[in-house]
Amino acid sequence: MPGPSIKNLPSEERPRERLEKVGAENLSNAELMAIILRTGTFDLSVLGMAKLLLAEFQTLQRLSTASIGELSTVKGMGKSKAIQLLAAFELGKRLQTSEFTQDDSFSSPQEVARFLMPRLRFLDQENFITIHLNTKNRFITSETITIGTLDASLVHPREVFKAAIRQSSASLILAHNHPSGDPRPSKEDLNLTRRLKEAGDLLGIPILDHLIIGNNKYYSMKEEGTL
Numbered sequence: 001m002p003g004p005s006i007k008n009l010p011s012e013e014r015p016r017e018r019l020e021k022v023g024a025e026n027l028s029n030a031e032l033m034a035i036i037l038r039t040g041t042f043d044l045s046v047l048g049m050a051k052l053l054l055a056e057f058q059t060l061q062r063l064s065t066a067s068i069g070e071l072s073t074v075k076g077m078g079k080s081k082a083i084q085l086l087a088a089f090e091l092g093k094r095l096q097t098s099e100f101t102q103d104d105s106f107s108s109p110q111e112v113a114r115f116l117m118p119r120l121r122f123l124d125q126e127n128f129i130t131i132h133l134n135t136k137n138r139f140i141t142s143e144t145i146t147i148g149t150l151d152a153s154l155v156h157p158r159e160v161f162k163a164a165i166r167q168s169s170a171s172l173i174l175a176h177n178h179p180s181g182d183p184r185p186s187k188e189d190l191n192l193t194r195r196l197k198e199a200g201d202l203l204g205i206p207i208l209d210h211l212i213i214g215n216n217k218y219y220s221m222k223e224e225g226t227l
Contacts, residue, residue: 015047029060033050049075064092065124105137117218126147129176130164132167135170164205173211175210175212181214181217183212183218183219185221190226193210
């Protein structure tokens with residue numbers, strides 16, 4: 001049940017006061033969400049609203065990938081609160097990738113996967129990403145090329161290498177996610193990679209690897225010898 005209004009709880013049980021006293025790491029997911037959402041409604045406390053959200057979406061993973069419309073259907077929520085919540089989730093994702101900046105280098109496929117995992121692992125559509133490197137294999141930037149079913153008609157060499165030329169990239173690392181959670185490549189994945197590698201070789205912008213991101217797992221074509 002949603003429970004009583006926050007202001008009617010003893011001060012030591014209110015999320016804000018508890019965070020100040022015991023630290024954020026000791027609060028429940030519902031309590032942390034209640035702090036972000038700030039206010040409830042006339043007949044539903046903000047803590048109760050947070051609990052309803054968790055009950056509806058079951059996991060933080062599903063909650064973080066919900067749309068504004070989906071979040072807004074939960075009692076007490078609305079467009080404004082949905083945006084607040086999604087902004088907080090996005091900051092958390094960016095924190096996990098912010099350690100990589102221009103001029104940093106990737107020394108292994110594991111480092112590339114660590115960079116990509118927070119960004120890709122929970123998405124419900126396939127996103128095709130290019131990571132751009134300079135002549136010293138240092139990070140320039142990353143770009144999303146397409147969103148949707150990955151096939152040759154959507155990921156065209158023209159779009160991939162147009163971005164690479166714009167960024168003055170010396171080489172590329174390709175990546176995309178599998179919403180199923182299984183990172184093993186499909187026949188289409190391998191065929192597409194072969195086409196892009198051939199195009200890169202002709203343009204003098206080599207493809208160094210293609211990573212597929214699953215649920216806390218990855219597949220590196222370089223490591224597996226399928227590049």
